[in-house]
Amino acid sequence: xxTLIATAFLSLxxxxxAPGGEPGHRSSGWTFKTVEHDDAVYELKGREQEExxxxxxxxxxxxxxxxxxxxxxxxxxxxxAMPRYVVSTTLDEAALEPRWPATILRSLDDVAALKETxxxxxxxxxxxxxxxxxxxxxLVDRFHLLVFPVLLGAGKRYFSESDKDQQVLRVTxxxxxxxxxxxxxxxxxx
Numbered sequence: 001x002x003t004l005i006a007t008a009f010l011s012l013x014x015x016x017x018a019p020g021g022e023p024g025h026r027s028s029g030w031t032f033k034t035v036e037h038d039d040a041v042y043e044l045k046g047r048e049q050e051e052x053x054x055x056x057x058x059x060x061x062x063x064x065x066x067x068x069x070x071x072x073x074x075x076x077x078x079x080x081a082m083p084r085y086v087v088s089t090t091l092d093e094a095a096l097e098p099r100w101p102a103t104i105l106r107s108l109d110d111v112a113a114l115k116e117t118x119x120x121x122x123x124x125x126x127x128x129x130x131x132x133x134x135x136x137x138x139l140v141d142r143f144h145l146l147v148f149p150v151l152l153g154a155g156k157r158y159f160s161e162s163d164k165d166q167q168v169l170r171v172t173x174x175x176x177x178x179x180x181x182x183x184x185x186x187x188x189x190x
Contacts, residue, residue, distance in 0.1 A: 002114070003121040004056070006131045007048055007144040008158055016128050017155035019148075022064060027152050034150040035179040044144055044183055049078045053120035056111065057102070059088035061126030066097035085122075087111060087130050108137050115139065132160040135167070142187050143169070149180035 009019035009031050018025035021032070057065065062084075069076055084102035091104055105111055111134065114122065124131055124140075134140050173185035 001116060002053075002119050003141045004111075004115055004124065004134065004139055005048070005052070005121050005142045005144055006124045006134070006140045007045075008126075008128075008131070008146070010145050010147045010158055011150050011152040011155075012147060013151045013153065014157045014159060015152040015155035016126070016158045017152075025155055027150075027155070030150055030152060031148055034148050035181055038177050038179045038181070041146060041177050041179065041181045041183070044146065044185070048123055048144060049076065051121055052078070052082065052123035054083045054085065054114075054122045055079060056085045056087065056105075056114075056122050056124045056127070056130075058127035058130035059086060059091045060129070062086040062088075062091070062102060063095075064126070066100040066102075070097070070099040085111075085114060087127075108133060108139065111139055112137075128156040128158055131158060132162075136160050136162055136164055138167075138188075140188060142172075142185065145182075145184045145186075147182040147184060149182075 008016050010016055011030065018028040019031040021029035070080055073080065084100065085105050086102045087105045089106055093104065096102055105114065124134070131140065168189040169186035170189050171184065172187050173183060175183045
């Protein structure tokens with residue numbers, strides 16, 4: 001079974017919206033505005049790119065990344081080369097970016113079936129709504145979180161507020177960097 005890894009830049013109050021400058025959030029670009037840059041913080045991101053064998057996205061994240069990431073050949077060479085999957089009930093095949101093609105999955109059952117295929121880890125970037133649904137369905141196996149020392153107060157939250165049974169996590173890596181960012185890697189205990 002393939003490992004499904006949810007990865008995110010997260011504020012201390014759980015907001016994941018607009019970390020890199022995406023429009024529409026009052027604190028857009030908060031990962032750059034709240035702390036001094038430290039290359040060590042992003043070691044996890046480089047490792048994710050090397051280990052992942054496929055990328056899973058929700059429709060909104062796919063539509064935000066698809067026009068931009070193909071041009072970022074230096075920053076994301078492996079992500080641009082690996083298979084991509086978009087979970088959406090509304091996205092039409094004709095709306096896929098020809099330079100960044102993807103396979104559309106129509107349900108969480110399709111994601112569960114993808115996990116059963118041969119291959120290595122599948123990385124989920126952005127896609128807060130999808131991560132909430134996958135977490136609630138018990139499909140996420142690991143979380144890679146870079147938690148920034150900021151309270152944003154508003155925005156898309158990473159974790160669901162639905163009433164569900166507890167889900168135990170095991171810390172496999174943690175580190176606090178000089179700029180206050182914390183790396184937290186958790187495996188889901190089954």
